[in-house]
Amino acid sequence: MARRIGLRRTGSHSGEHVDTARRNLLKAAGLLVADLLIEKPLRGIEPSLAVSPGNKVILLISGGVRFAETFSPEGIVNIPNLSAALAPKALFYPHMRNVGVTSHFNATSSILTGNWQRVDDWGKTPAVSPTIFELLRRERSLSQKDTWIISSNKALTSNVGASSVSGFGPRYGANTIFPKKLLISAVETAILQGRGQSLADKAKAQAEIAGILNGSNYEGLGWNVFDASTNLDPGVRAMILDAVAELVHQDSPITGDELTHLIAIEVMRRFAPSLLVVSFSDVEAAHFGAYSLHLSGIHNLDRLAGGLWQEAETNPAYRGRTTMIIVPEFGRDPNGSRTNGFFNHRSNTDSCRDTWMMCLGEGVTSPRNVERPIHHVDICPTIAAILGCKATDVAGTALSELSL
Amino acid sequence: MTSHSTHGKDSIAHSQQYANMVSRLPITFQPFIRQELRDWPKLFSCERTNVENMLSYLNSLDGIQFGRTFARVRAAESAMGVASWNLSTDSQTIQNTAKLARSSHYEEWRGAVDEVFRTIQDKLPVKAGFAPAANVHRLVLILFPGHLPMDRANIWKEWTGTGREVALTRSREESSSSCSDVILGADANGMLQLLQSYAHKPGYDTEQLWFIDAASFDRLLPDCSYLSYLDLRALREMFLDKQNWVQDDLNDADAMIQSLRSVDIESLCPLALKGKLAAREFVREVFLSGNGATVYGNSFVEWSASEGIRRARPDVLIARFGLRNKPKPLMSVAVLENQQKVYALPDIEDPTGSALDSQILANYIWRAANRYDEYSNALCICVSDALSSAYIVAPEGHALLEEPAPIEVLRLHELLVDWLA
Numbered sequence: 001m002a003r004r005i006g007l008r009r010t011g012s013h014s015g016e017h018v019d020t021a022r023r024n025l026l027k028a029a030g031l032l033v034a035d036l037l038i039e040k041p042l043r044g045i046e047p048s049l050a051v052s053p054g055n056k057v058i059l060l061i062s063g064g065v066r067f068a069e070t071f072s073p074e075g076i077v078n079i080p081n082l083s084a085a086l087a088p089k090a091l092f093y094p095h096m097r098n099v100g101v102t103s104h105f106n107a108t109s110s111i112l113t114g115n116w117q118r119v120d121d122w123g124k125t126p127a128v129s130p131t132i133f134e135l136l137r138r139e140r141s142l143s144q145k146d147t148w149i150i151s152s153n154k155a156l157t158s159n160v161g162a163s164s165v166s167g168f169g170p171r172y173g174a175n176t177i178f179p180k181k182l183l184i185s186a187v188e189t190a191i192l193q194g195r196g197q198s199l200a201d202k203a204k205a206q207a208e209i210a211g212i213l214n215g216s217n218y219e220g221l222g223w224n225v226f227d228a229s230t231n232l233d234p235g236v237r238a239m240i241l242d243a244v245a246e247l248v249h250q251d252s253p254i255t256g257d258e259l260t261h262l263i264a265i266e267v268m269r270r271f272a273p274s275l276l277v278v279s280f281s282d283v284e285a286a287h288f289g290a291y292s293l294h295l296s297g298i299h300n301l302d303r304l305a306g307g308l309w310q311e312a313e314t315n316p317a318y319r320g321r322t323t324m325i326i327v328p329e330f331g332r333d334p335n336g337s338r339t340n341g342f343f344n345h346r347s348n349t350d351s352c353r354d355t356w357m358m359c360l361g362e363g364v365t366s367p368r369n370v371e372r373p374i375h376h377v378d379i380c381p382t383i384a385a386i387l388g389c390k391a392t393d394v395a396g397t398a399l400s401e402l403s404l
Numbered sequence: 405m406t407s408h409s410t411h412g413k414d415s416i417a418h419s420q421q422y423a424n425m426v427s428r429l430p431i432t433f434q435p436f437i438r439q440e441l442r443d444w445p446k447l448f449s450c451e452r453t454n455v456e457n458m459l460s461y462l463n464s465l466d467g468i469q470f471g472r473t474f475a476r477v478r479a480a481e482s483a484m485g486v487a488s489w490n491l492s493t494d495s496q497t498i499q500n501t502a503k504l505a506r507s508s509h510y511e512e513w514r515g516a517v518d519e520v521f522r523t524i525q526d527k528l529p530v531k532a533g534f535a536p537a538a539n540v541h542r543l544v545l546i547l548f549p550g551h552l553p554m555d556r557a558n559i560w561k562e563w564t565g566t567g568r569e570v571a572l573t574r575s576r577e578e579s580s581s582s583c584s585d586v587i588l589g590a591d592a593n594g595m596l597q598l599l600q601s602y603a604h605k606p607g608y609d610t611e612q613l614w615f616i617d618a619a620s621f622d623r624l625l626p627d628c629s630y631l632s633y634l635d636l637r638a639l640r641e642m643f644l645d646k647q648n649w650v651q652d653d654l655n656d657a658d659a660m661i662q663s664l665r666s667v668d669i670e671s672l673c674p675l676a677l678k679g680k681l682a683a684r685e686f687v688r689e690v691f692l693s694g695n696g697a698t699v700y701g702n703s704f705v706e707w708s709a710s711e712g713i714r715r716a717r718p719d720v721l722i723a724r725f726g727l728r729n730k731p732k733p734l735m736s737v738a739v740l741e742n743q744q745k746v747y748a749l750p751d752i753e754d755p756t757g758s759a760l761d762s763q764i765l766a767n768y769i770w771r772a773a774n775r776y777d778e779y780s781n782a783l784c785i786c787v788s789d790a791l792s793s794a795y796i797v798a799p800e801g802h803a804l805l806e807e808p809a810p811i812e813v814l815r816l817h818e819l820l821v822d823w824l825a
Contacts (some may be wrong), residue, residue, distance in 0.1 A: 066540045067490030101506050188648075200732075254733045288696030291764045292757035293731070335562065335764070336771040340710065343695050344762070350510050 003067065003094045004175040006076035006371065013250055040111060043285035043372045056274050057363065057383050058312060058324040059332065061108055061280040062301050063153065064345040064352075066331040067094075069298055071356050078298045082326070082358065091364045091401055095373040096357040098330045102345050104155035107329035107376065113163065113396030114380030126164045129393065134162055134172035135274060135370035139389040143361030145271045146151060147174040150264045152256035159277070173224070179263050180256030181221045182240070185315060186212045206248045210241055239266045251350035257282040257297070261304040265311050272317035274387055284344050294342060301324045309360055323386050323402070325379065328355040362386075363402040370401050422459045428470065428733045429462075430477045430629065431486055432513070433520075434493040435500060435547070446685035446715040447609050452455070457528050472726075473523060476516035483509045497658045517584060525714040540719065541823050542782035544773055545595075546766045547584040547724040549619075550789035558797045559788060562673035562767035571810035572787070574814040578813065582789035584724070586813045587820075588623075598625045598821055610680060614718040616708045618701035618726030625676075629683045629718070632707055635674035640698050642672055643691045648696065662690055686715065700728045702758060705731035706765035720824065723769055725762035730754040770797065783823055 004293040069075045069270070071094065073148065098107055100116035109117040109127040119125045133147040149161055162173025186209040190196050198204035226233050232240075241264035252258055257280040264278045282297030283402035305326055312318040333339040334351035343354050356376065363386055377396030385404035398404055426437050438453050440447065447455070451506070465473065480489075484507045493501050503509055548554055560569050563628050572583050581589070588595045599613060603626035613628035622632040633640075646664055669688055670678070677684045690711055696703030709723045729751045766786055772776040783804070784797040794816070798804045804811075804819055 018639065087650065103502075103505070106506065108439070116508075118508060123504050151605065287694070287698045289760050290637075290696065290700055290728070292754075292760040335768065336774075338775070340695055340707070341768055346505065348514070348740060 003371075004073055005071050005092075005094050006073040007071065007083055007092065007369065012041055042298075050217065051314055052215045054321070054388065055278070055314075055386050056272070056318055056322045057386055058308060058318075059111075059152075059275070059277045059379070059383065060305055060308060060323060060324065060326045061111060061277065061279040062150070062326070062328040062331045063104070063283040063297070064102075064286070065283050065298055065301070065355070066342065066351055066353065067330045067356060068327075069295065069342075074390060078295055079115070079302040081302045085306060085357065086360060087310060087367075088155070089360055089364065091359040091367060092369045092401075093357040093359075093374050094369060094371065096327055096355045096376065097373050098353050098355070098376050100376065101350055102330045104153050104281075104329060104332040105157070105160065108151075108153070108156060108160055108373075110377045111379050112160065114377045114384075114391055114396045116377060116395060117296055122155060123159045126159040126162060128164060128169040130165050131161065131173070132275065132383050132391070133169040133174035134165075135380075135384055136387055136389050138168060138171040140387070142274060144173075146274045147176070148267050148271070148273045148275075149174045149277040149279070150177045150179065150260050150267065151250060151277075151281070152178070152260040153279050153281040153284075154178075154184070157222050157280065161224060169225075172225070174275075174277070175225045177223050177225060177240075177263060178221060179240075179243075179259040181223075181242075182209060182212055183256060183259060184256075185221060187337075201247045206244060207311050209244050211238055214242075229271045235270070239263070239270055242266060253296075255282050255297075256280075257300050257304055268311055268315055268318065269371045272315070275383065280304065287344070289343055291342060306394075309314060312361065320362070322361045325357065325383070326360075327357040327376070328378065331355050359399075361400060363404070365403045368401075374399060409565070412450065422463060425459070425463050430474050430481055431491060431493060432477065432481055432504065432517075433474075435491075435496045437590065439495045443685070446682055448682050448686075449609065450611070450717045451715055458524050459522055461528055467662050471604060474583055477513065477520060477750065480509050480513035484513060496660070499658055501656070520670075540778065540781065542718075542779055543720045543820065543824060544770060544779070544782055544784040545587070545720070545722045546672070546769060546784070546786040547587075547722070548759070548762055548766070548788040549584060549724065549726060551727055551755060552725060552762055552788070552790060554759050554763065554788045554790050555753050556791055556793075559763055559791065559793065560786075562764055563705045563770075563786070563795050563797070565786070566793055568805060569793060569795050570807075571793045572794050573799075573810045573812050574792075575812065576815065582766045583787050583788050583792055583794075583813050587787065587817060588722075595621060595722075595817065596625065598817075598824065599628070602720070603627055611682065611716045612719045614709075614712050614716070614720070615722045615724075616712065617724045618705050618744075619724065621724075627713070627721050628684075629716070630676040631679065631683070631687060631704075632674065632676070633704045635676065635706075636800060639672040639687065640691065642667075642669075643698050664688070664692060682716075682732075685711070700761070701726050702728060702761045702765055709769040713769070713772045713776065713779070717776060721769075721773075723766070725758070725766065727753050727755060727758045728761070730757070783820075785820075 027062040065074070070079050071083065098270050100106060100110045101118055103121040105121055106119060106122040107184070108118045109119065112131045112133070113127045113129045115129040117127045119127060137144070137147060156178065158176040160178040162168065170186045180191060180381060187199060189212060190199055190208045192351045199208065214237070225236050240263060242261060243266050246262050247254055247259050260280060264276065267273065268276065280301050282292055285293035309324055312324055330345050331352045332342045332345050332383060333347040334349050335341045337347050337349065339347045375396055376397055377394060379396065381391040381394050381396050381398040382402060382404070385398045388400070422441070426589060437459070444452065462470065466607050482572060482605065489503050491503065504513065541709050574583065574586055576583070578586050586594070602608070603613060609628055615625060615628055615630045617630070617632045619631070620632045645662060646660055665688070669684060673687070674732070675685055677687065685726060689702070690708050692698045695707040698708045705723050705725055709721060712721065730753070773782060773784070781799050783799070783802065788793045788794070796804050807815065807819070
């Protein structure tokens with residue numbers, strides 16, 4: 001049944017068709033060139049030279065948001081950027097279904113592998129089928145700097161970046177960074193060591209965070225960057241510290257998603273990965289019952305998604321060759337459910353399982369709404385097709401509406 | 405007034421009559437039943453009645469009937485491979501729940517479990533110890549104090565179609581007090597006087613009258629189940645401290661829960677909970693089951709009220725929302741931490757956010773009540789002091805549905821007296 005969507009599509013897109021046709025031609029040419037290039041090793045070269053040619057994908061995964069608070073006619077007030085600025089350019093699927101486990105790690109792993117994962121909810125064990133990172137890196141011989149996942153979500157671990165499948169695994173996995181864990185670790189350390197009061201001072205807060213990052217055991221944060229065993233790559237550390245400095249001195253509220261966004265932008269500028277996965281979780285304040293803070297998380301998602309897309313449109317490494325996909329892990333439970341409504345995401349209901357997906361950029365030849373239901377497991381084969389690799393043995397199917 | 409069951413509070417816990425039957429239950433049922441039996445003295449009368457009725461019914465089944473009742477659950481368990489999971493059969497754990505929820509047969513299992521409970525419910529005689537639901541006049545009174553700036557355009561949005569919105573007025577003498585102050589007032593016309601006499605009725609039990617408060621009530625209450633977020637501060641801080649340092653690991657979380665279940669909390673509880681074992685243990689479970697109850701006063705009010713309704717089915721439930729502070733910069737990433745305790749920046753109240761939170765949470769309380777037959781004849785009144793407005797959900801034919809608006813608060817009180825008399 002068609003869903004009441006708060007989007008209004010106006011005007012003709014005929015000009016867009018001409019434009020996209022030209023872009024597709026250029027894109028095809030770009031792919032041919034890309035095949036001829038041999039990638040240089042990352043270290044010891046300037047970041048600006050470390051740009052991979054060819055298509056790029058930014059996959060933005062949000063924590064649980066209901067259709068009611070986002071793309072419904074009543075909800076679009078919470079997402080002015082997505083609904084008004086981006087939707088007219090987008091391919092929009094109002095029925096993105098999660099029919100797997102509606103926990104964070106399993107939902108994200110299902111998206112990244114194209115198969116419904118049913119592993120430990122807290123990421124103690126990796127997915128049991130290859131992630132898109134592994135498929136991509138093994139088939140296209142990409143370096144680790146070409147695939148990143150930057151996530152605010154506390155329930156994810158570095159296991160989200162690679163599977164346990166023989167012949168794949170961490171050597172083909174993504175760099176994984178969890179900026180919110182850095183913030184939490186800084187807060188907890190400051191409190192444990194009696195310096196909780198210092199967090200009120202911006203300079204001291206910055207020093208607390210830097211102190212955690214500069215410690216020798218950054219792996220305690222659950223990160224995995226360039227296979228480093230104990231020390232963070234100096235370039236990456238500098239990049240994170242820059243993002244932290246920007247975070248603590250900006251006017252916006254300091255949230256996990258803000259830092260994740262800033263680091264994602266830095267990674268785009270310094271490493272220009274072919275596949276960047278960003279996951280936001282400010283919306284998960286819902287678990288504590290503060291509906292207003294949940295809505296603030298949705299506003300952050302809306303604003304920061306716009307920021308990522310703006311970077312993709314202005315950054316030369318991304319402009320004209322990037323497809324951005326925005327999708328929630330799941331919705332949330334319906335009002336009146338025994339699982340306490342918006343607080344949680346574990347009911348077998350449409351409110352929890354039926355969300356949406358928005359696609360922007362090169363993969364979109366004709367902005368429109370596609371009413372047919374699609375599934376999270378369709379995303380992996382779609383990204384694989386965009387980035388020119390095969391995704392075999394997946395439960396999902398590449399989305400034919402996108403230009404692949 | 406409800407006539408709660410008076411059977412011996414400890415009898416079943418010491419009885420072995422159900423031991424054999426429990427061990428014959430499907431493996432996924434056993435932890436729930438065993439935990440209920442072990443916690444028998446900590447259960448409310450209503451829960452004890454329900455569990456005892458269920459066990460008594462199951463015990464009366466012959467082998468074939470017993471097998472048929474659980475056939476679908478056993479089939480689902482078999483498909484899930486539960487036998488190889490090393491599931492705890494002694495108590496419900498997060499690990500148990502997580503394993504079940506990850507199974508591809510989880511929905512099949514949930515459906516089978518629901519069917520078992522429906523079957524039992526249908527087969528039970530009229531609930532022993534309870535007057536028929538339709539004969540009991542229940543009241544759910546929800547209050548938004550004046551410092552919550554409710555949004556006039558949206559305040560009753562979630563309630564649309566369930567009742568009527570009415571403006572409230574006060575007499576000249578009462579005009580300096582808020583509507584809820586007048587309703588709760590201690591004088592002869594106030595709710596407190598009404599509840600005092602209610603609490604003196606023969607057979608009264610404090611489980612029948614609940615007041616759940618985001619703040620702290622400064623007037624004398626009748627002997628009831630009074631749960632104040634503010635008054636529970638010492639207990640909350642102890643729970644917060646333990647919960648904050650749990651690792652993202654199910655084993656660790658289960659160990660933390662076990663530890664907090666066994667710790668003596670009486671000394672940390674306010675006077676209102678002294679000598680009330682079931683209410684005290686109720687608070688412990690509310691804090692352990694999450695949903696923000698240790699972090700935000702309004703979440704505590706909603707979750708306590710919803711759980712109180714589910715477990716104790718009170719005759720009168722008053723829920724009063726309040727203010728929370730804004731999350732402090734940076735500290736919001738560690739939301740479980742006690743921000744007031746560790747952070748130098750002054751607290752800043754968030755009235756707008758608190759009002760929005762309360763608006764939806766109030767409706768969740770009424771939705772929780774609506775799940776149970778006992779509230780099919782309940783009166784629900786939600787009052788905003790800031791707007792001098794109320795939303796009324798009443799049984800068909802109730803005078804409040806016909807009363808001309810605006811309604812004077814004293815008249816509202818009169819009708820409440822009639823209702824609860």
